[in-house]
Amino acid sequence: MKHKKIIFISIILIILLALLSGCVQKSTYMIPMRDGIKLATDVYLPSKNPEAHGAILLRTPYNKDLLFLAGRNWARSGWPIIIQDMRGRFNSEGEDVVYQNDHTDGPDTLEWIVNQTWSNGKVATFGGSALGICQYYMAGANPPELACQYIQVATPNLHKHAIYQGGQFRYNLVYRWLENQGSLNVLPELYENENYTLEVWTNVSLEDNWQDINVPAVHIGGWYDCFCQGTVDGFMGYQYLGGEGARGKSKLIMGPWTHGGAGKVKQGELIYPNNSVNNFSSGLFFDMINEFTMGQQGNFDEWPPVYYYVMGDVNDTNAPGNEWRSGEDWPPAHIDTNWYLHENGLLSRTYPSEYESMNYNYDPTNPVPTKGGQNLNLPPGPHDQSSVEDRDDVLVFTSDVLTEPYEATGPIKARLYVSSDCPDTDFTVKLTDVYPDGRSMLITDGILRMRNRNGSDHWEFMEADEIYEIEVDLWSTSYIWNTGHRIRIAVSSSNYPRFLNNPNTDNPIAKNTTYNIAQNTIYLDSEHPSSIIVPEIDEKLINSKNKIINYDDDSNILKDILNSRLRKFLENLIKSHTNQILDPFFSYESEI
Secondary structure: OHHHHHHHHHHHHHHHHHHHHOOOEEEEEEEEOOOOOEEEEEEEEOOOOOOOEEEEEEEEOOOHHHHHHHHHHHHHOOOOEEEEEOOOOOOOOOOOOOOOOHHHHHHHHHHHHHOOOOEEEEEEEEEEOHHHHHHHHHHOOOOOOEEEEEEEOOOOEHHHHHHOHHHOOOHHHHHHHHHHHOOHHHHHHHHHOOOOOHHHHHHHEOOOOHHHOOOOEEEEEEOOOOOHHHHHHHHHHHHHHOOOOOOOOOEEEEEOOOOOOOOOOEEOOEEOOHHHOOOOHHHHHHHHHHHHHHOOOOOHHHOOOEEEEEEOOOOOOOOOOOEEEEEOOOOOOOEEEEEEEOOOOEEEOOOOOOOOOEEEEEOOOOOOEOOOEOOOOOOOEOOEOHHHHOOOOOEEEEOOOOOOOEEEEEEEEEEEEEEEOOOOOEEEEEEEEEOOOOOEEEEEEEEEEHHHOOOOOOOOOOOOOOOEEEEEEEEEEEEEEOOOOEEEEEEEOOOEOOOOOOOOOOOOHHHOOOOOOEEEEEEOOOOOOOEEEEEEOOHHHHHHHOEEEOOOHHHHHHHHHHOOOHHHHHHHHHHHHHOOOOOHHHHHHHHO
């Protein structure tokens, strides 16, 4: 009954907002870029003779016409909305070269916008996934017209997070996305430039010019999102390395979400509580654009810099976790703790003894199949790994049953000592929560292509049977294992088709025609203490440094009414109960 009443009120308010806001005027322009190419651009204005106002820009490769609801509804609330087909996409001219021109096309579009009579000279940008990625590269050009950004599920470094994670090609994400876009023509160039060089990748990376970022931004991502670490790195780049206009002015929101899953409680094979849904970030968005495009001092600075969802046991309502926390920094204060691999399959904080090494044969024609994870175009999220943990080419290490809850929040790394009888191979590591019923639910994972173990900018091949110390990056997470659960890691050499199956040769990807079966070895002795390093959280640090917050729909609505923040109240209600009217974030999975 409560939710029916809220929905009824929402519908009445939507109608009221439409009546009070007048008609929306839509015009389409072909905006010239600096090289003469023209980009198709829809402009939605709140009335026939609008006053100069801050504007909101969305740039998309997915067809601007699909975002007409967002354009019309935002324009009704008073904002000029500009939605543009990116270069070479749909009605825009030029060749689609997948983000390579965003560092110029974005600023050229901003310059056109601020020269219109309805613009006050300040523009905010909005969007997620591809619409967020292009925002990063626009900001790297430091355009003076850019006022602030709302960036969802994106990466500031295509090579590192999207294409060659850990040096290995993200096969399914890249190939299927390009195929769906009709852009497979760029694959040969990607294959030819496996290593990271600024000469080739500078236009799609901010690693070399964080200091040129001079705007505040909201960065929103998910622990199971395909760009999880990209979102975290984007926030940290703006917040700690950016120019004067950016440093200390960004916000980070990380939920338990897959790509496009912020409006859902079901992630992968698990169902999280209702509090996991993103029902508060639109308030932060409007606080930001009102302040930075309209000069209206609001509450943006009062929002803590970091909001993150601590995941936990979804079966036990009394289990710790499954709550939002806020903090001043990322990552929160923690203790890097080693959990060591032991020869009997034990994962323990006890330092290892003189154990024998463990080996397995990795056959690239029979790779370990992908089961969930930070995927796109594959089933994403937390999936049970039991069916792939009993393979001969997977080494499993499990802790004793926990007698008290254990939390890890921050970056996860695995330090392994390895060897192989091939010149190149991969090592993969998965971190899971073993429930009392035996399910091994994926939390996060990573991969390292051995030729890139000392950097993504060059290759170093392996010598047979030489022992190498390596670090596998499992990105970041926030998780509490409940009492009665166990911590597990699984080590192997493939995760296909999420990653290309390494043929164990020294050939480039595009020139390989053969394969080897590799015998790969993990060392566990006291001189080679292989381990996973987790950011252990002390409960005292939580209580003193991080605020636990409970977001309840009714209390938020009441708060907004009492504060007379009618516009935000309307926007939040509309967003919560119509899903796609205000925020195209919720439609990204279907678009891609």
